[in-house]
Structures are given as structure tokens and as C-alpha cells.
Amino acid sequence: MAHTTLPGFRDFYPEQFAERAYVTRAWREVARRYAFMEYDGPPLESLELYTAKSGDEIVGQLYNFVDKGGREVALRPEMTPTFARMVSARANSLRKPTRWFSIPQLFRYERQQKGRLREHYQLNVDIVGEAGVAADAELVACAIDICRELRLTSNEVVVRVSDRRVMHAYLAALGIPSGAFEVVLAVTDKLARQPRAVSAEKLAAAGLNESQVNAVLDITSATLDTVATAIVATSEPGGEHVEELRRFFEYVGTLVPDGAAWLQFDLSIVRGLAYYTGIVFELFDRSGEFRAICGGGRYDNLLGAIGGAALPALGFGMGDVVLTELLRARKLLPVTEPSVDYWLTADEDVPLTKIMAEAAQLRAQGFSVEYALRHQTPSKQRKSANAAGAHSIIHLTNAATAGSHAR
């Protein structure tokens, strides 16, 4: 008889809802300051919207089914396809750059792992119609300012930044043939999770010589200066992307008071191979305890591919689960007890209508008000008031004037 949630799904009792609301309030507030406007789309979409972006392999991870009208549909696993669809439908009339954000709930049927959820909420922030690097800086500054709003500092969180084009130029400067780039990126993406020897073997198998292998294995420690020098020394093209990246760092440092302290150049940040075209970034807790807090970058080819409107675009996603875990671990998640502004208690001979009239007056002034819905002893009423976390108790007597206000 006892029903439960499906595995991987969460109930939000008022205490949990308050935590979720704390995070989403920060998301909304900072996104608003950065002049992003909120939108939303349906949680259920045509399956082909997702296969158009990610290929048929994605289907294995989806909540997909055939609806009663014979349509292949899926619960949204990510927001970008919906975003691309909506922007493309109004590509001509939308003001550019388009600055939108959304807070969808997303669904993935992942094989169940300990504590791994099948749904989460994710802030999506995107800019469409601006190819210049100031847009990338705005986006990353917004992500950092959300962390700051939640009282995280650059001691806890780092923004690792790479650039797909700079990476390609650096690999070319190392003398690695472009035919091996895909393998190199795949190995780079796994550097932290894969034994060094395994990575080395894969790189050698792709035709890299020993010094190239070592350069890739140590790519995390390559500074922007090292990379710039290597590119200039070999007269490989791509120097302009290094300069753009320098401007990006300068811009983020200007947009956020201590922006530079959050940033770290790190060519090992790869993200979706088929997807990103320029600057990519990920936010991590510096202790390395948690998965990425946030990830994003520039995807200039995607809108054209999914929606038919070829516009430069960039965005990030920030989920609620890892972020909330981190806040909890750092004791930055406020414990929100239930509370109410006024709880009205009354002597037992006070008619309920008198209490209701007082409640009505206080509510009309915007206060939250509760009172006993049936006659109870004053001491029982006070107990309820305390349990409700009442900020103030107003006690009503049958005297002609209003009762005493105990605040």
C-alpha cells in the first residue's frame, strides 16, 4: 500500500523545497542583474529534437516513449535543443544579442548508481548573436557571480578555461598531425581519470612521438604563455585566438572584482567534441571532491545544425545537485526552518471570528498569519505557534481593545 518515488526522483518536502528555492533565487537574481530574460519550454518534446543534436546513441539515456497519438517523444534530457528550436523559430525578430536563461528540470535514464539522480534542475544561460569574446566573458562572469551570491569564494571554486581553437593550434605547434587530434582530445578529456600509462599508450598508438606524448600528458600545466610561445615559434596559425583568450581573461577580471582569482587556463578541459567551437569552461570545487558544478562554452555551429538559424551562440548549464552538495559541505546552505510572521493566540472565550478578523487585517498588510482553526487552550496554541516558528505571537483577549503584542 505504501507508494514511493521512482528510483532517482526526489520529493521536495518544505525543508528541501526551501533549499532548492535558495539556489534558484540566487540563479534568478544574478541572471537578472546580467540582463538575461527568463524563458521556458515543454518538458516533453519530439524524440527527433534530441537525436538531431546528439545522434541515436542518446536514446539509450532518455525517458522516451510513444504517446497515444503515435508520436515518438522524450522527457527533455537537456535544454539546449529546446532553446535552439525556440530561437530559430524567431531568429529574425529577436533582438540580438539574445540573452536568455531558464531553470528546467531535466531527465536522464542513467543506470542507477549510488545516489545518482535521474532528474535535476539546471540553470541554462545563453547568448545568441555575438561572436566576440566579450560575450564569453559576460557568461563566465555571470557563473562566478552566482557562486559569489551563494557566498562561495575563489578559495573553494575554480573556473578552468580552455579554447578549442587554441588547443588545435597548440597541437599543430607540437607537430601532431590533425588526423590525430580527435584521439588526443579524447585522451585529454580522461587524463585525470585514467592511468598515465594507458593514456601514453593510446597517444603513441595514434602516432605521437615521445616528446609529443609527454606534452599532451602534461597539458594541464601548460600556461597560456607557454602555448603562445610554442605557436609563435612554429608560425602555426591560431595566434589571434590566444590574444582573444588573453582579452577574455582581462574582461572577466574586470566584470568580477576578483575575477582573475577564479580563472585557470587549462587545456585539458575538452567537453563535447562535436559541439563546442571556441572557449570552453568548467567550474569545479578546488578540493576535487565533487563533479563539475557548471560547464559551458561557445557552440557557433549548433543553432544552424538544429534549428536552421546559423547564429553564433554560447551558454552554460549549472545543475542544482552538485552545487547544493558543495554548499552543504561548506556550511553555506542556510537551515531554513518553517516560519510565519504572526501566530494569533486567544483566550478560550474569544470567538473564532474575532481571531479571523485580526488575521485578515495582518494578511492585508502582507504578513503571513496562522492561528488555531478550533478552540484550544492558550498553552496548546502557544505550542503550535512555537512549532510553526512564529516570529511574533499576538494574544487576543475578549477585552474591547486589541490584545497584547508579544514580539
Place this chain on the structure above:
Amino acid sequence: MAHTTLPGFRDFYPEQFAERAYVTRAWREVARRYAFMEYDGPPLESLELYTAKSGDEIVGQLYNFVDKGGREVALRPEMTPTFARMVSARANSLRKPTRWFSIPQLFRYERQQKGRLREHYQLNVDIVGEAGVAADAELVACAIDICRELRLTSNEVVVRVSDRRVMHAYLAALGIPSGAFEVVLAVTDKLARQPRAVSAEKLAAAGLNESQVNAVLDITSATLDTVATAIVATSEPGGEHVEELRRFFEYVGTLVPDGAAWLQFDLSIVRGLAYYTGIVFELFDRSGEFRAICGGGRYDNLLGAIGGAALPALGFGMGDVVLTELLRARKLLPVTEPSVDYWLTADEDVPLTKIMAEAAQLRAQGFSVEYALRHQTPSKQRKSANAAGAHSIIHLTNAATAGSHAR
């Protein structure tokens, strides 16, 4: 190549999102004043959670499917089963009366009719653990105050109120045998939509004599006094429920300044037969143009049946679609243009970092700020500022001091 939404699903572009946010803000604000706490549950639940409440017939109207783990699941068509599940799981530890609200998106696979949606947002407000009529009054007062918050008045909206137990007592007083009650309630439910002759025929077929048939056909105009007199005259039980209903009317009139003006006793309000046990109510626009805005009532047996915790309970649901249509028709839906607090323009020789620094300062003070992400002529920048609905434009020059503030 052009993807679209599934039929019956909505995109919320920023303009539409602003309308939805206007309504949900009013819902949250008034529910908070009435000391209800927000909760949420999963949009996907076990199918049996819904069949346990509504029987197998409900399946035809659901978005249900078998997930990749072989589970029969469904997108939630209503919130009450989730609510019952959550409350029952913590029935002993929850403070009573439990006052909760939620704003879920709900899904029904209805045969597609003109403009009929397959999803909507619905405010759910519920009280658990209080059998007295003050709880019913709090609930209806909350629904009325939401309308008032949205600037609707008792000229536009009426709350029709019935009571399942009073209805039964009245039918008994009319001499109608209890075996015919189910048919009478079904006919009553359809009185407004079914030709009078058809209703009369069905009632006669159920064994009602002519005067009983006429009394049922005219039940909408039966006043509480008529009903009370009839019940007293025949010494039928149920008089105490008439008195409760009188107190309910008095309480709502006390909780809302002009509460009495919104209320109308109307025994033709039936609602779910198997579900409601006491006072039931529906909010309608008085012009009769729209479907019900809101409906609810007392369902004292449901928690026991679904969740195993036998607690008195009552609640209402208020959807976003009809309410928004009504607000639009009455010109009460604010046209919310996109807007931003500050748009920063600059002479062409001003470096982008100077503009960014000014943006950072204003954002740190909580203002929303936008600026051109690349160098543009001042006139192009002003155009963008106007298109963004900027409340103020700040123009920066390369002079040492801050630029002129045009507000």
C-alpha cells in the same frame, strides 16, 4: 528541419514567461500570507499511484509508458496523489494542521480539441488534519484573496459552494430514496450543459416523482434557508451540516473584507463523486465565458485510501490557463515589456573594459545592466538601449570623470 512543440504543449518566450510569472507570483504571495509552505514532488510517478485513486479508467487520459527498468510510470495528471503519498509517509511527524501548497505542471493526454492544452500549471493548496469548517473557510478565503491580488473583484468572479452532506440531507428531505442519489448527482452535475428535458427523463427513470424532478431541476436556485427549512420540516438528519455551512459563510465573510459578496450557495456544484465528502466549491467568472477557474473541497477519506494515513483533508486546484485567459479578457494582465535598469552607452574611443567596470559596479548594487559587447556607434548603442526597454541610459566618455547620466 523545423522542429515544433508537441500538440498541446506551450513554449514560454520571455513575454509569455512574464505572464506566467505574474500569476505564479500572486499564487505564492497569497499562499505565503495564509501560512502555507511550498513543496514539490516528481513529475513522473508510478502509474499505480494514479490508478489507486482513480481506477483504471484514468489510464486512457495519461501520458503513461514503461520505463527502461520495466516500471509502469506516468507523467502526473494531478498533484493530490503525490501530496497524499508524501503526507502519508510522514503522517506522524508532520505538524497538524499541515498547510502546504505547490505549483506543479500537470499532464493529460486529452483528445485534441481547439486550443485545449495537454499540460498546465496548477496551484494546489491543501490542509491536512483539521475536520472543522474553519479550515474550509481558510481555503476558500485564500482562493478569493488570490483573485483579489490579481485585481479581480466579486463583480467578475463568483464562488459557488455546496456541501455533499447537505445535498444528501436535502434529497432525503425531498423523499428521494438514497439508491437514486448517484443518478441525481450525475444529472445535477450536468444541469447547465444538458437539455432540461433530457435531465428530467433521466431523473424520472431513476424513480423520482414529478415534484422531486422539478426540485432537482431547480436545485441551483434553492437557497440555504429553503434547504434548511425542508430538512427541519421532515426531521431528516443533516441539520448540523447546514449550521456548519452557515458558519463557513460567516467565516469567509470575516477572513476576506468583502468575502460574502463572492459566495453563492449552489447545490448544483457536485465535483468528483467518489472523492469529496463535505463542502465543495468552484470559482467561475460570472459572465459564464470560461470554464471553472478553481475547484476544490473536503476529501476526508482519500489520504486513508491512497496513502494509508486516515486524516481529514481538504484542498483546491487553480490552473494557469483559464485564469490567464480571464485576466487577459478583463484587461488585468499587465503587458510586461522586456526591461533593464541601466544600459551603458559609450563614445567609440572608450575601451570596453571601462564600460565593463561600470557595469560591474552597478550590478554589485543589484541593478540589471546591459551594454554593447562590441564597439558600435553611439547611435546604434542608443537604439539597442531603447529596444531593451532600458529604464536609464548612462553614457560614458573618455574623460577622467564618469560620463553623463541621462535618466
